[in-house]
Amino acid sequence: MAAARNIASLVKRLQPFNSCDAADALVKLGVPSGGFLPGLKAHSPSYLSTQVKVIAPVQTIKFERNDQKGKKPEIVGHYVDQVKSGHVVFLSQPSGLSNACWGGLMSMRSRHLGAVGTIIDGNVRDIAEQQSMEWPVFCRDVGTTAGAPVCFPSAIDVPVKLNDPREPDATINPGDIIMADADGIVCIPLELAEKVAEMIPQLAEVDKLCGEDVLKGRSITETFKERRGRLRC
Numbered sequence: 482m483a484a485a486r487n488i489a490s491l492v493k494r495l496q497p498f499n500s501c502d503a504a505d506a507l508v509k510l511g512v513p514s515g516g517f518l519p520g521l522k523a524h525s526p527s528y529l530s531t532q533v534k535v536i537a538p539v540q541t542i543k544f545e546r547n548d549q550k551g552k553k554p555e556i557v558g559h560y561v562d563q564v565k566s567g568h569v570v571f572l573s574q575p576s577g578l579s580n581a582c583w584g585g586l587m588s589m590r591s592r593h594l595g596a597v598g599t600i601i602d603g604n605v606r607d608i609a610e611q612q613s614m615e616w617p618v619f620c621r622d623v624g625t626t627a628g629a630p631v632c633f634p635s636a637i638d639v640p641v642k643l644n645d646p647r648e649p650d651a652t653i654n655p656g657d658i659i660m661a662d663a664d665g666i667v668c669i670p671l672e673l674a675e676k677v678a679e680m681i682p683q684l685a686e687v688d689k690l691c692g693e694d695v696l697k698g699r700s701i702t703e704t705f706k707e708r709r710g711r712l713r714c
Contacts, residue, residue, distance in 0.1 A: 516667040525611035525618040535598040540568040545635040560634040566595030573641035574603025582628035585610030
């Protein structure tokens, strides 16, 4: 219970900020990629929506190709019935598949269970339904055919690797904090979340002051030297 309260507090503290702010903090903490998960874009409530914003702990669901049935475990019951309230659902679909492992009914059930959005390292379908519900969906692409003919849900709440050659070591762990908005998705490792929450207000304030300076005609060189040079984090 105490851990859940702490996560809720972290999410509340991060709420005023965006994914770029989080990435800047993670770079300062030694994460070169800034936690960015490339290739995943908002498709709902509209494509590349500038209004969508999700900040929440992540629940992972790992899919396997059907030729792995009998070799890999399978989730008992339907995975969407196990979605956690207050979490964003992250589905890891095997790369190279055109089928969609998430659809409108999945979003309906997830909303009923209290989840806050869906991220798919793969494809989604029923876009009209997703958008009519204004359900936040980030994914790689869309598809018309359900996933069952080619893949199955194998495990829930396990570490998953991002299927993108640009960030081959990117791992999403259950409980990590996701910040997803128009700029993209950043995964904040849970062990760094408190430091990010402490650092991010200062970084955002410095950027705000830099913007004010630039609007007054000051050069980027000058304002960065003065404003960012004073950063203590």
